[in-house]
Amino acid sequence: MKLLHIIATTRGAESRTLSISNEFLKTLKEKHPHVQVDELDLSTTELPPVLDTNVKAKYLMMMGGQLDDKTLESWKKVSEMAEHFISYDLFLITAPMWNFSIPYILKHYIDVIMQAGILFSFTASGPEGFAKYEKMVCITSRGSDYSPGSHMHAMDFQEPYLRAIFGLAGIEEIHFVHAQPMDIAPGLTQAALEKAKEEARQMVDKLAITAQV
Numbered sequence: 001m002k003l004l005h006i007i008a009t010t011r012g013a014e015s016r017t018l019s020i021s022n023e024f025l026k027t028l029k030e031k032h033p034h035v036q037v038d039e040l041d042l043s044t045t046e047l048p049p050v051l052d053t054n055v056k057a058k059y060l061m062m063m064g065g066q067l068d069d070k071t072l073e074s075w076k077k078v079s080e081m082a083e084h085f086i087s088y089d090l091f092l093i094t095a096p097m098w099n100f101s102i103p104y105i106l107k108h109y110i111d112v113i114m115q116a117g118i119l120f121s122f123t124a125s126g127p128e129g130f131a132k133y134e135k136m137v138c139i140t141s142r143g144s145d146y147s148p149g150s151h152m153h154a155m156d157f158q159e160p161y162l163r164a165i166f167g168l169a170g171i172e173e174i175h176f177v178h179a180q181p182m183d184i185a186p187g188l189t190q191a192a193l194e195k196a197k198e199e200a201r202q203m204v205d206k207l208a209i210t211a212q213v
């Protein structure tokens, strides 16, 4: 069993979000040492541009057209990244909230990997994802508090977006741990961090990981 840890914070050891994910990973390693954990740090990964050539290739691929050598060469980096993603069984996303949603490095990664024919296909009854049996944990932290019932809740475009886009790839089991509020008062920050770390540790059992390789 393989887990891909997608890191979408640029703050390294200072990142609150990453400190919570590290608690999840520590517990995962203690309870399920057979799970292989690979890291994809988006702040240090060169992602292929989703610009002219690769956008042209995307449309050609969707319409069953032929790619010329230059387009094919460029598209190879996109398809390899999508195939790398789909080769995993479990995903951990570490992403602070940025402007009510996700940091742009994660959006860029999603724009690269979300390819028809690799992560999902179009069928007569709508898109069908290929990652139906995979599970995902998203760990976030936010400056304010977006809990259900709060006046900020309607501004949370992060959780609904991540559910929708990875749902397109077929992932139905998506769990969230949110640390919030982080930037209102130091006392609140510490309490919210401890709460989120405990939720992250408990999340390992929720995944019901079996001993299968």
Ligand SMILES: Cc1cc2nc3c(=O)[nH]c(=O)nc-3n(C[C@H](O)[C@H](O)[C@H](O)COP(=O)(O)O)c2cc1C
Pocket (backbone or CB within 6 Å): 009, 010, 011, 014, 015, 016, 017, 018, 095, 096, 097, 098, 099, 100, 101, 141, 142, 143, 144, 145, 182, 183
């Ligand atoms: C560019 C940027 C945009 C942000 N946008 C929001 C936002 O929309 N809502 C919010 O509550 N906090 C926002 N924040 C605050 C972060 O979500 C918060 O400080 C978080 O804990 C940072 O996580 P990190 O320590 O893992 O980097 C933003 C921070 C940055 C740097």
